[in-house]
Each structure stands twice: as C-alpha cells, then as structure tokens.
Amino acid sequence: MDDYPLLNLFWTMLWFFLWIMWLFLLFKIITDIFRDHELSGWGKAGWLIFCILLPYLGVLVYVIARGKGMSRRDVKQAKDAEAAFQDYIRKTAGTPGAGGTGQGGSADELARLADLRDRGAITDEEFERAKAKVLS
Template structure:
C-alpha cells in the first residue's frame, strides 16, 4: 500500500470519474444525433463518424456547434411526453373523473332536450350513472 500514495489514488479516481462523465456525454450526443429529425442522414453519419473516430474533439465540437439545439430538442421531447401522459390520464379516468353524477345527468338531459337521445337511451344512461 505504500507504493501507491493517497494523492495518486485521488488523481486516479478523478481521472476515472472524468472518463465516466465523458462517456455519458458521448452517449447523450449519439442519442441526440439519432433523435434529431431536422438533421439529414448524411449529417447524422458525419457527426457520428466524427464523434467515434475523433471522440474528444468530436464531442467538444458537437457541444459547441449544437449544444443549444440539444437542450431545445430535449425540452420539446419532455413536453411531448408530458402531454401524452396527461392525455392518457384523461382518457383513462373517463368522464366520471371530470364531473359529478349530477353534471352527467344534466349533460344527458341536455342531449335529450336537443333530440340527440331517445327516451329509452336516456333512461338507460341515467340508470347507469345512478348505479
């Protein structure tokens, strides 16, 4: 243990964690390249080749050239996912979650008054709500 002093261990761990952070950044950039719908196929291939053949330079150039766009694309993806999730919740909850039984009965009476529902359909729907 005396052959490897504490400062050397610190520097080794620092470089190891920096390398891991760089790998995370590389994978984030590669996923951004493939998810970007505005970038052409040749553009994607060029960026991918640059990031894989000259990894440190490629990652640095990509972050400088397209870093702002990465943030905007990620934000748009998050908003889209949140919207889809909210739509799923609304769809799954159904009309009962949006209002009370009285609101549903009022809506049914309105539909019956407009002639959209027959008396028989109204009674069936009313029994379903009251059950």
C-alpha cells in the same frame, strides 16, 4: 498501499470520473443525433463518424456547435412525454371528449371554470352561477 501515494489515488479517481463523465456525454450526444429530425441522414452519419473516429474532439465540437439545440430537444421531448402522459390519464379516467364514460366531467368543467376565473375571463359572480349549474 505504500507504493501508491494518496495524490496518485486522487489523480486516478479524477481521471476515472472524467472518463465516466465523457462516456455519459458521448451516449447523450448519440441519442441527440438520432432524435434531431432537422438533421439530414448525411449530417447524422457525419457527426457519428466524427464522434467515433475522434471521440474526445468530436464530443467537444458537438457540444460547442449544437449544445443549445440539444437542450431545446430535451425540453421538447419532456413536454411531449408529459402531454402524452396527460392524454393517457384523460383517456383512462374516462373524461368526456376522450371516449370515456363521463366520470369526472363536472370536475373537469369546474377546473376549466376556475382557470377562466383565475385568468380574469369571467367574474366571481359568473363563476358561481356556472358552478351551481355544473353541480346541479
């Protein structure tokens, strides 16, 4: 350990961390290239070749040129996954309109009524009447 001072250990750890961070970003960019449906096949091939032949420069240029689009595609993918998950839950729970048995239908109707009341579309009195109708 005498031959390797503490400052050299710090620099080695820093460079290793930056290399791992760059690898993570490279894989994120590659998945983003394939996820982008607006980019043509030639565009995808060009970005891939650029990121593979000039890896550090390619990653930096991609993040600068298409960084905002990356975040939009990430958000869209998360929303689509959430919607698919919610749809799956509705189908397996058997709520009406999803091909189920009707279990939980009154709970869904009450939730819709509460949402309408919260948005101000119906009054508290209308909510109570509709609630009594659903529960009976």
